[in-house]
Amino acid sequence: MMNLVGEVKPGMYFWSGNDAIAEAAIFAGCRFYAGYPITPSNEIAERLSWRLPQVGGIFVQMEDEIASIVSIIGASWGGLKSMTATSGPGFSLMQENIGLAVMMEVPIVIVDVQRAGPSTGIPTMIGMGDVQQAKWGSHGPYEIIALSPSTVQEAFDLTIMAFNLSEKFRTPVIILADEGISHMYEKVVVPDPRDVIIINRKLAKDPNGYLSYKADDDLVPPMAPVGEGFRIQSTGLTHDERGYPSADPEVQNVLVRRLLDKIRKRKHEIIDYRMYKCEDADIVVVSYGSAARSAKSAVDMARKEGIKVGFLQLKTIWPFPDEVIFELAKKVKKFIVAEINEGQITREVERASKGRSEVFWVGNYGGRWIFPEEVLGKILEVK
Amino acid sequence: MITALVHPIEKFVRSERLPHIWCSGCGMGMIFNAFAKAIEELNIDPKKVVIVSGIGCSGRASGYWAYDGFHTTHGRPIPFAMGLKLARPDLHVVVISGDGDLLAIGGNHFIHAARRNVDILVILVNNFNYGMTGGQVGPTTPEGVRTTTTPYGNYTEPPFNAVWLAAASGAVYVARWTVYHLRNLTESIKTAFQMKGFRVIEVISTCPTDFGRRNALPDPLDNLRYLKENAVYVKNPDPREADIVWGKKFIIGEFVKIEGKESFDDRIRRLIEIAQKELRRSDLQ
Structure with missing residues (x-):
């Protein structure tokens, strides 16, 4: 899907935080976006509806936020780096399927442009009240990665970091932006792509004896390409290394411990x-x-x-x-x-x-x- | 010489996962068989077939096939399948899930995927109730029948006519069969596989454990007999007449078959071409 047509040129730009997040996503290799309109995140979707097709990427405006996050999980399994953006009410709707992405170990990026809550709150004004929700919002024990930008430049840089971390750890990564940063215009320096490290997921190579959830020493299982005979099994149910469902507490214990440890034990690679x-x-x-x-x-x-x-x-x-x-x-x-x-x-x-x-x-x-x-x-x- | 007998669909199944979770008399085995037969007869590369399912009894289908299988959250196999199909247009993406999963909690995705004409095949297994959770009333439960949450009979929840819903929302292929009509079902799956766009096959299935038991059909065979006696094949039937009333005849057949309607992924590719052509013309970049 990579297509050099339409790539942003290195240099100086005057962007809003939402513009910067959208451009950084493309820069990081995002080629699939699905989302549902919600203030104050809309400029991300609007920019990507214009920009993604230029680089051969796919933009879909979905019927709701649940469909948005689930379709990016499907697209990421299909091999495309994928993102959605929303605000508090939509972020609440996405929580169950953040858990699905954690359990299936799918790299996705979720932008939550926080506004004043609870409930509908003040849709157009700043809030930062989703911080604990980002950690605990889906049910069950899990670890998550969340990044928060304080400048428009950081919105750009941390979006690239979010994609890199999601690919490296096979996990959803949340960008906790807020209405302030997202609607603020500042100078952004877009670097030369040769100066930026872009991480892509570790791919399984041999279908023979491949087990969908057998992790390497880094606690992350290589991801198999779909449709190549790997006989992938992926489920939100508790599963063993083959990806087969199990109701055995020991299987639950082993799986959840690894899902926690792959982030806890390597947090020095994440914390900034x-x-x-x-x-x-x-x-x-x-x-x-x-x-x-x-x-x-x-x-x-x-x-x-x-x-x-x-x-x-x-x-x-x-x-x-x-x-x-x-x-x-x-x-x-x-x-x-x-x-x-x-x-x-x-x-x-x-x-x-x-x-x-x-x-x-x-x-x-x-x-x-x-x-x-x-x-x-x-x-x-x-x- | 004695040779071990191998079941003809063995190669499509993860035998190591048997026994499966489905009850005796469940219709899923027959749907499994019909599907495998269709793939085999069409000579499709099984590697390119992907099963996506939701939650419920039929949602477990993705775990028993030897294809790539994705078992998603309740109601969400369709948007998952859409994302996967858009990313990988070379794959045959098939959603197999139940009436509760696809028409209640996932009803919104069902109609919107049909509206977009997303290029996926949906096998909607309709057993008239929520089997996995103990037999509660669902969005296709006929009026009057008993379920665990309609102990007096279903007087409050009129059912969807799934065929008409799919047709009205834009599906290009809509058929209904029962698990008694296996040959028709197999042929129908083959027909659907050779088309492009949002295709729906509703399969009326049996659930003696939960549904039949409470509605005077405790024996699996009686459930099949009910389908045999009440399903009426009609040529070019009208989707509006596909209502199912308990104890009365209902229509099976191919309700909708539209060729040549542009699918969602074709539209997306066309959009990309338009955007790239415009970009080359402009000097904005």
Whole structure:
């Protein structure tokens, strides 16, 4: 399906976050998109409906979000890197089949452009309330990868990273964008493709004796191409290495442990973050997504006042960087977590700091940004 | 010399998975047989046949075939099959699933895939109830009959006429048979395999364990006899007359057969050509 016609040229562009996500998807090799209209994610679908056919890719507007995610799972099995984009209500509808992709071990990318919730909430305004849903939204025990951009450039870079991680680990990867980043226009530098590592899934080569779910040492089973005599068996039921269903608790145990471990044991290959002025800090402000922009400004403002405060921006939200927080917790007295929800990452920081630091929340419940002055106010309050 | 007897469809089946989960008297075995026979007689490369199923008794079909098999979530085999088929137009993608899976929880996908004319064959196994979960009323349960959630008889849930639903939504091939009419079913699967677009074969099946038992047909043979006695073959039948009323005659046959209607994947390929031609003309890039 690769076709060099229509590839974006390296250089500087002025894009919204949604534009950047769409272009990065094509850059990473995405050739199948299925989605259902929902604000504030629509520009991703609109751009891809224009751009994907140019590169020989497929765009389908589905009848709902459930069909959207299921059809990208089918297309990914068909060998195409695949993506969908949505917002909170659609993300809720997708949860069951995120579990299917986890269980079938299918590389897909799901963009959730978060808006204010719960329910229909404020469709056009910012929210960051789907962070814990991204981790726990589908039933049963599983691990997931979720990335959160704070700039339009990061929206581009993390989308490529999302495809690479999904292909490497045979897992769904969620991009936790938000209305702020998605509708903001900024400069984006598109690199020369030769300077970017693009990872493609590990393919099975020999149909003889092939077992659909026999993992290699890296805990990831090679994926067989459909229609080549591999006799693929794939199911959402608990299954053994052959892909055959089983109700044996030991089979469940072995499968789920591997699904958890392939991400937990290799999280050093996944976790990405940015530390700023943390070396001598007494207080560290932790943030991500749009909120991180105000958090960073507040840290600069506080430094001017002579307060020893640092900034930790999370790019990988899941798996959570427990060790990074714990190491900081040994040195700093206080964490402040800035986020546009009721404290979903605040509780993760509390958990990961294991009582060694005090943890405070600053934010609101959605519908507007956090202002740097609000974060600064919290710094002054707790210092 | 003594030679081991091998069942004629053995090569299409994962024998190591036997015994299967289906009850004695279930119609799935006959559908299995008819399908394998059709593939064999058409000389299709089995490697290129992919079975996608949903949840329920018939949803387990994907796991027993020796083809590539995908067992998806409840109601979702059709969008899965669509994604797979668009990515791999060289494959024969077949959805085998039940009436609850395809017409209740998956009903939206059924009509939209028909509207788009997605190039897949759907074998809709209609046993009038939810067998896997214990025999509850479903979207095709005839009025009046007893199920585990209509203990007084089904007075509240009028059934879909699946044939008319498929025809009205845009399917290019719509046929109905029963598991008693195996030769017709085999021929019909062969016909459908040679067409392109959204093709639906409704197979009226038997479920003595859950449905028959509660409706005076506890013996598997009586279930088959019911189908034999009540199914009436009609040439070029009208989809609107395909309602099934319990205890009355119902129509089987080929209701819709439209050749030459552009399929969804052909439309997608055409769109790509248009987009690439426009791109070459413009100097935007």
